[in-house]
Amino acid sequence: MTTVTSALTTHALTRQFGGLVAVADVSLTIDRGEIHGLIGPNGAGKTTLLNLLSGTIPPTKGDIFLFGQRITGRPPHEIARQGLLRTFQIPRFFGQLSVRDNLLVAGYALNPGWSHRRRVERAEALIHLTTLERVASLPAKQLSGGQQALLQIATCLMSERAQVYLLDEPFAGVNPLIKDIIMRLIREENRARGVTFVIVSHEMAVIRQLTHRVTVMGGGRIIAQGTLDEIARNDLVIRSYLGSSVKELV
Amino acid sequence: MRLQQRIWYVALVAAAVGVAAAIPWRASDYFVHVSVSVLYYVILASSWNLLAGYTGPFSLAHHAFAAFGGYTAALLVLRLAVPSIAAILVAAMLTAGVGLVLGFATLRMRAIYLAIATWAFAETFRLVIVAAYPITRGSVGLIVPPLFATRDPRPYYWIFLALSLLTLGAIWLLIRSRYGLYLQAVRDDEVRAESLGIDTTRWKIFGFALSSLLAGVAGACYGFYVSVLSPETIEFYEMGKIIVMVIIGGIGTFFGPVLGALIVQGLSEYFREFGQLRMLFFGVAVIILMRTYRQGSVALIRQLWARFYPPAKRLALRLRASQRAN
Numbered sequence: 001m002t003t004v005t006s007a008l009t010t011h012a013l014t015r016q017f018g019g020l021v022a023v024a025d026v027s028l029t030i031d032r033g034e035i036h037g038l039i040g041p042n043g044a045g046k047t048t049l050l051n052l053l054s055g056t057i058p059p060t061k062g063d064i065f066l067f068g069q070r071i072t073g074r075p076p077h078e079i080a081r082q083g084l085l086r087t088f089q090i091p092r093f094f095g096q097l098s099v100r101d102n103l104l105v106a107g108y109a110l111n112p113g114w115s116h117r118r119r120v121e122r123a124e125a126l127i128h129l130t131t132l133e134r135v136a137s138l139p140a141k142q143l144s145g146g147q148q149a150l151l152q153i154a155t156c157l158m159s160e161r162a163q164v165y166l167l168d169e170p171f172a173g174v175n176p177l178i179k180d181i182i183m184r185l186i187r188e189e190n191r192a193r194g195v196t197f198v199i200v201s202h203e204m205a206v207i208r209q210l211t212h213r214v215t216v217m218g219g220g221r222i223i224a225q226g227t228l229d230e231i232a233r234n235d236l237v238i239r240s241y242l243g244s245s246v247k248e249l250v
Numbered sequence: 251m252r253l254q255q256r257i258w259y260v261a262l263v264a265a266a267v268g269v270a271a272a273i274p275w276r277a278s279d280y281f282v283h284v285s286v287s288v289l290y291y292v293i294l295a296s297s298w299n300l301l302a303g304y305t306g307p308f309s310l311a312h313h314a315f316a317a318f319g320g321y322t323a324a325l326l327v328l329r330l331a332v333p334s335i336a337a338i339l340v341a342a343m344l345t346a347g348v349g350l351v352l353g354f355a356t357l358r359m360r361a362i363y364l365a366i367a368t369w370a371f372a373e374t375f376r377l378v379i380v381a382a383y384p385i386t387r388g389s390v391g392l393i394v395p396p397l398f399a400t401r402d403p404r405p406y407y408w409i410f411l412a413l414s415l416l417t418l419g420a421i422w423l424l425i426r427s428r429y430g431l432y433l434q435a436v437r438d439d440e441v442r443a444e445s446l447g448i449d450t451t452r453w454k455i456f457g458f459a460l461s462s463l464l465a466g467v468a469g470a471c472y473g474f475y476v477s478v479l480s481p482e483t484i485e486f487y488e489m490g491k492i493i494v495m496v497i498i499g500g501i502g503t504f505f506g507p508v509l510g511a512l513i514v515q516g517l518s519e520y521f522r523e524f525g526q527l528r529m530l531f532f533g534v535a536v537i538i539l540m541r542t543y544r545q546g547s548v549a550l551i552r553q554l555w556a557r558f559y560p561p562a563k564r565l566a567l568r569l570r571a572s573q574r575a576n
Contacts, residue, residue, distance in 0.1 A: 105435045
């Protein structure tokens with residue numbers, strides 16, 4: 001059984017693609033209000049794990065619990081409405097809709113009880129927070145890569161009920177200014193609403209600044225867990241992912 | 251939208267509807283007949299645009315749904331002596347049901363696979379109509395009793411004008427509502443829509459069912475107007491015509507299919523003596539548009555208007571912003 005203090009728990013989660021085991025026997029507990037880093041070399045199974053947690057793909061075996069409720073095999077839209085939202089490594093958005101409409105769609109789908117006025121106010125506040133004012137009326141496909149990354153996170157933040165966010169490489173390919181904005185948004189949501197974050201990233205400096213705990217994956221399995229300092233001393237992690245230069249960070 | 255703009259909008263639409271409704275009093279029978287066919291295609295093109303342009307699935311079965319509506323209504327009247335109006339309503343509901351099933355069956359299919367599957371459905375339906383001679387009179391054609399005692403096309407014109415306005419009004423309201431945003435979100439990125447809490451299955455099937463329903467109503471009414479139904483209406487040529495109308499007008503735009511139906515059906519009648527060569531002309535027009543101006547003629551007109559009449563651009567931006575704020 002899962003404990004009530006955990007936001008997200010997996011039991012022996014496994015996903016096979018033919019002969020390839022992308023995620024193998026992963027048992028993981030993410031605490032409420034935690035910012036959790038998920039790191040590992042390319043092909044370690046991080047994105048597959050996020051796809052499993054968000055319902056994008058079903059597991060071959062194992063179970064997933066969100067705040068103690070079993071969500072294994074449920075469709076992504078139900079999981080999203082239950083309070084778990086995600087972003088994608090390559091930003092996904094509604095290209096032909098304006099930035100503002102991208103936010104409103106999320107507002108309608110995730111907060112059905114809100115008044116239209118409240119939805120518009122929230123959208124405008126997020127446009128301001130993400131500095132997208134100048135492009136708010138443009139079709140989203142016209143945004144730069146960094147702006148698309150911001151929009152992707154902003155659409156998730158339209159929900160007031162969401163309690164867990166899975167962010168897949170939110171800092172990849174964005175300039176330092178946008179990186180700062182994303183970090184500020186994460187910290188603010190975590191501090192103000194106690195929202196839980198699982199962040200996949202290769203940027204160790206960011207992981208160090210943001211996360212409380214880190215899970216390292218390799219070959220579809222968890223190879224280490226703990227604070228960044230703890231895992232940076234783990235020989236297996238250094239050999240398979242971090243390299244000796246990590247000592248500069250510790 | 252500001253009150254003054256709203257009044258202007260309503261006045262413009264009312265004037266356009268008034269002019270359209272008055273056409274039969276001044277025009278010849280032939281012109282009214284052509285206008286009926288234009289209005290029929292306005293409904294088909296707009297309802298297909300609702301599916302392919304606003305929701306995403308590029309169905310090649312829309313002409314078959316119109317024919318299904320036509321045959322169902324006609325057979326209900328001929329074989330079961332159902333009153334025409336009731337037959338049209340039942341035919342529309344059954345067509346929506348078939349659209350719903352086809353939507354469900356093709357749910358997981360993407361792009362070309364969905365196009366092939368829907369085309370196969372249309373072709374199968376055509377073959378069934380040909381083969382079921384005792385019921386449908388196959389290639390000979392099914393004689394349908396007209397709705398009115400007179401052969402005057404005018405009453406049909408007003409019926410099709412009312413149906414077109416209802417269709418366009420329903421689509422206008424839908425695409426400006428939250429549900430319209432859901433449909434467009436599904437079109438743009440299904441995975442993202444699903445991850446933001448939108449039940450994409452439900453909205454894709456809804457798109458299929460609603461567009462089929464509209465095609466079914468149009469097909470049922472058109473059957474009573476032309477008085478004879480034949481499998482020719484389920485030839486791919488018909489589907490090609492609908493696609494050409496939407497592409498030339500502007501796929502994913504509200505007025506595009508209206509303008510496209512007017513241009514394509516109007517020119518088709520004008521160049522009638524060229525027979526099937528007309529489609530060659532439209533095919534070339536589609537290729538040129540796809541290479542030069544994909545948004546179609548509505549967007550082209552909008553851009554030209556904004557260029558030569560600068561206040562139009564500001565007005566368009568203001569309207570767009572105010573539509574969302576309302």
